[in-house]
Each structure stands twice: as structure tokens, then as C-alpha cells.
Amino acid sequence: MGAQPIENVDKESLARLLDRIGRMARGLQYCHGLNPAQWDSLRFVAHSNLFSRTAGALALFLGTTKGTASQTLNALEKKGYLTRVPDAEDKRIRHIELTPAGEEILAEDPLNCLDLAIDRLSADTVDTMTRGLQELCTNLQARCGGQDMGICTSCGHFQGSTDDGNMRCGYKQADLSCEDAKRFCINFDPSDARDC
Amino acid sequence: MGAQPIENVDKESLARLLDRIGRMARGLQYCHGLNPAQWDSLRFVAHSNLFSRTAGALALFLGTTKGTASQTLNALEKKGYLTRVPDAEDKRIRHIELTPAGEEILAEDPLNCLDLAIDRLSADTVDTMTRGLQELCTNLQARCGGQDMGICTSCGHFQGSTDDGNMRCGYKQADLSCEDAKRFCINFDPSDARDC
């Protein structure tokens, strides 16, 4: 308990700090000819499972419209960072896949610079901040939409693994490869999730 | 030490969480007919001292150009939330002042919603997060510009108070009212600042 009693000011400034960091992070993401929305989209595609690598899911995640998401994807496709492959069953759907060039440029994600700064914090601090931010995210998204994402094993729709080693999703009524099951899903149902 | 050893994943996700919160906070700020940049500007004007209530300082703070800042101020002036009054001595300068309407709308700052979420965190968590974010801010701004701001009493340019109760700034070679000295300054020099 070495901490002094905290003035009210601090509570206010946390919100301002978050806003400020957000703006800085945003500013960092104008590089390599991309803009923040495009970086966000690349990251989303890289970390999402098959069900979620679609224009609609991206729009949900970014809190934007399908039209805008489609345009962003157009820009990225034109630059050669991703391709869109038709779904085998549902012909309305086009799955987004990173190209090798896309994976390469992701290695230069400007947010890595944020990681460097984070590395200089103590593990305890990072832990506390992560928990706090996750709680904030949860509280906020109740108010302003935005989609929570998680992985199959902690998802309410998860129905266990099949004989051939795939994961069964009760929501999509479909299987997912073991690899994809570790990626984030836009249809994540936290009802079964424990902490984190 | 109840915390489990933390996986690498967590360190990565902190950066992503910050990005995510930033985007959410940004999304919240499309309301009352204003956009994020305009809210940021209103907040800046409300919390800045006389020296900093100018178009140039706003640009520095927002990490944008003077031209863009000027346009944002135009929009806000047209909506009646602020006015620009010429400086008595330097005729190049126009000081930005909130109108009563500006103060009113600031009471409905959408970031207050973030404050509500923050209120539900423990004081210790808020404290740790605030310190951590401040450190991140400092580290980041070294890399990507952006101006740190602070108040006179912890500023390297502060030269004490004058006979008539004003605060003397060695950088601007000018006095500041006691009230303004408690507001943030774009010329803040942290060399004399202790923690916070």
C-alpha cells in the first residue's frame, strides 16, 4: 500500500489517456501505404478462423458497415495483400485469405512498436492492465456494439472434437480444422467462457 | 503472487486491446453532430491555458497539421461552440475560447461513458493502469511525435509567482493567471516534473 490516496483527477485522466493512446496508435498506422482501417483488416484476417474471414464479419468487428468493409478489402486486394475465394457451399460467401505479401507486411505491423513500449513495463503491470482493459472492453461493448471475439474451446457453441480431429461448431453446424479452432471467431459466445 | 505465469499471448493482446479500445472510443465520438477530431479539440480548448489555446498548439497536440486544425476549428466555430479572439500583443495569434454552448456540449462528452466503465474498476487497478499508460505515452511520443502536456507548477519553465498573484513562465516570458496555471500547457517541459 505504498500508493498515495488518489485524487479524482486521475480517474478522469485515465479516459483521456486511453483516448490519447488510441490517437497515437492510429497515427502510427499511416505507413507502408496503408491506413488504420486497412491494418486492422489485415490483422483481423490473420487472426480469424474460416467462419470469420468474410466482409460481413470484418464490418461487425470494426463497427462499420458492410459497404465500407468491402471497400477496404478492395483496396487491400488491389495492393495484393489478400485474395477472396468463393465458399464451396454458400456461393454468396467469399472467404478472405492473406497472400504471402500480406503476411510479409504484417510482420512490419506498426503496432509492433507499441509492443516494444509494452515490453518495458513490468509483467505485473501488463497483467493488471490487460485485465482492466478487457473489463473495459466488455463494459463498453454493451453500450456501443462492437463484437467480442474468442476461440472455440471457450465458446458456448463448441461441441467437442470429431473423429477426424476437427472441431464441431453448433452455431454454424460445421467443422473447423484444429488450427482454425485456435483463431478468433466473430460468432464467439462467451457464455461458457471462464476468465479470459 | 496469485497470478499464474503469463503466456506470451497476453503481451501481444495488450497492444491489440489498446487498439480496440481506441477504436471503440473513436466510435463513441460520432454524436451530437460532432466527430472525434472535433471532440478532441473541444476538450483541448477546455483544459488548456492561454498560451495553448491556439490553432498551432491544437495541431501539435492532435499530431496533425495546422491547416487541418484550422479547418476543425472553423467547423466548431460555425456550430457556435467556440470563438477566436485576437491576441492583444501579437496580431498573428487568435486565442480560442469556448462559448457557453461549447461548455454545455462538453458536459455531454461521449467519453464520459468511458468514465462510467472506469468507475467499476478497483482504485488499485485504475492506479496501475494510469501509471502504465503514462509510461506508454512517454515511450511512444519519443517515437511518433505528439506533445506531452503538463501544468505550470511542475514545468521546467515555471519561474514562481509574481506580486499580483500571477504565474511567471520563462519560456513565453509572460504571466499567466493563477487559474490558467492549473490548465495544461503545450510548451510543458517535464525536466522539473517529479512523478505525474
Added chain:
DNA sequence: CCGTACAAGTATCGAGTCGAAACGATAAGC
């Protein structure tokens, strides 16, 4: 089958933002 309802994705248009650059006015230094 056929028709309706709905969902995924795309194209188009207009408002608005932003940055770069040029400009005018003023201040400061020699």
C-alpha cells in the same frame, strides 16, 4: 416447383476529413 423473405456482398454517390502546399500578415533579428 414457385414465390417470398432474408442474407452476403458489391457498386454508387455525396458529405466530409485530412495533408500538402501556397499565401498573407505579423514579428524578430541583424
Added chain:
DNA sequence: GCTTATCGTTTCGACTCGATACTTGTACGG
């Protein structure tokens, strides 16, 4: 007094984003 630097604005073009309408495809009910 002349030159240079600073503050702010304006203009222009590229681009983003949201709203809307549209195309294509699926599901369901008769």
C-alpha cells in the same frame, strides 16, 4: 530597413466513410 521565421488561413486533391440501392444466392412454405 531588409531578411527570415512564425502564426494562421485557404485551396486543392486524394481519400474515407455511411447511406442507399442493387445483385446474387439461400431457406422456407406452400
